[in-house]
Amino acid sequence: MTKTKKKYRRNMFSWILLTPSLLFMGIFLILPFLLLLILSFHDVDKYMNTLSTFSLSQYIEVFTSPFYLGTIRSTLWVALLTTVICIVLAYPAAYLLVRSPNQGTRTMFYILLVSPLLTSVVIRTFAWIVILAQNGLVNEVLMKLHLINQPLTLLWNMNAVIIAYVQVMLPFAVLPIATSLGEIAPNLRQASMILGAGRLRTFVKVTLPLTIPGMISGAVIVFSLAAGSYITPLLVGGRLQPFLPLSIYQQVMQVSNLPLGAAMSLTLLLFVGIVVGVLGWILKRWEGRMNG
Amino acid sequence: MDNTNRTNLPKRRHKRRFSGWTTLVWVVGCLVYLFLILPIFVIFLSAFSPNAYPEFPPTGFSVKWFSAIVGDAAWSKALTTSIILLVIVTLVTVVLGTTAAYAIARLEFKGKQALQAFLLSPLMVPQIVLGIALLYLFTDMGIIGSMKGLIIGHVIVAFPYVLRTVGVSVSNLNPKLELASMNLGAGPVRTFFRVTLPLIKPGIVAGGVFSAVTSFGEVSISLFVSSPKTVTVPVRVFNYIEQTFDPAVNAVSVIFIAVAVVALIIIERTIGLTKVM
Incomplete structure (x- = not known):
């Protein structure tokens, strides 16, 4: 058998292996979004029945109503805030992971990092309710210490959502940043310090730029998760928070205005797509600069 | 993650003074890990708590919530x-x-x-x-x-x-x-x-x-x-x-x-x- 023929057979085999996944993901990941796209251009009558006529009415409603515009703004704001907090907290956590004095400590840090990923989001959210409720842990401890007399209302606002979000999404920021940190040659930092830069300056001028790729990969995941989840905001923030995933949930599950729900879903997808795209572009430019 | 760099580092590392910054980073880092594990800790606390709401420090031990779901x-x-x-x-x-x-x-x-x-x-x-x-x-x-x-x-x-x-x-x-x-x-x-x-x-x-x-x-x-x-x-x-x-x-x-x-x-x-x- 000639070499090219062998290679052809191997490639053929690989394509055959790939086909089932392509079919499955093609049908169940692309098709539903096409249906959603078509649905979002439909009109509804006053009983929320989907009509067969097409128009931009749903998008016009989303982009002209002050309520939905405010919702979009606060959704992006919450996602941005969550991302920034996660990135800031991820650096010390990643540092500890990379610089752990021995294998045992390192494994322990990894267990702490990975275990949130393996626990269902409803369970983690439930724990935050237990912690932040009126008769929850935080209030109880504060009352026992006589720091407060009345329990504080910690749940049912966006701050609670951000706290729960940060805990849920922090590992997605820590792991890529730790990978970037681990790849930095130690003598780069030493060189910077020998040349007279302090620790802080070395961090800002040497370490930080070199961890930009890890930081951006982390930010992409955290931002898209924070902008698109609805379980945590629903349970910790409450139904009425101005948060796009919650509005979508309401339109579909309670109001049954499916086309409006579809239009809002695609709006959300669009915004997440833009942010992910911009971050990806920055990453590419940055890597190009670093390597060229 | 590659740890060959670390093991090959000269022993001199240990002589370096532990600066204020390093200590601060370790303290903050440890707090972050505590924050990550807090919900899981709380779930354990409340699952074995005799009261409907968890208490800290725990006042007792009970498995009654488990018997409520079994069966x-x-x-x-x-x-x-x-x-x-x-x-x-x-x-x-x-x-x-x-x-x-x-x-x-x-x-x-x-x-x-x-x-x-x-x-x-x-x-x-x-x-x-x-x-x-x-x-x-x-x-x-x-x-x-x-x-x-x-x-x-x-x-x-x-x-x-x-x-x-x-x-x-x-x-x-x-x-x-x-x-x-x-x-x-x-x-x-x-x-x-x-x-x-x-x-x-x-x-x-x-x-x-x-x-x-x-x-x-x-x-x-x-x-x-x-x-x-x-x-x-x-x-x-x-x-x-x-x-x-x-x-x-x-x-x-x-x-x-x-x-x-x-x-x-x-x-x-x-x-x-x-x-x-």
């Missing part, structure tokens, strides 16, 4: 549904993910990166959007509320994890081993089953663990595509939290943590926790 027909039905789903989803995802990861690693073609991004995209597509999109599709297909719909939804979200873990294993695989097998006369099919599969088994096992855990904990999509007949444990937990505060949920939560612990051990023993992301 409850609705909880055990949800558990059965979740376990059947988990088994089917894991099998399907492992087969699809392993074959896809292997093929992508071995093929070179234009748009490979785009295809990879597409296959990993369920990790990043807003869950609410994916849930609603599948709700519409399954309603049209007439499988809304059935196990079929749940299986498909779970496979979509679990698929990227298998693709990743197996991808790591395949890229660590020495291609010469496969070439040797082929040169000795085995065809690509035989090589795949006799040489490649056994060598990438750790990645496959870890991927299987990830898809099992993902399926067992999945709620964002299940909530849209399940029906009262196919309620899973997380969906039931969700309904409970949303409507009432039932401390029995604490006991259910411990099941999830036990599953996570088993998963951690298997991942550490197979590809190692450091290779997860």
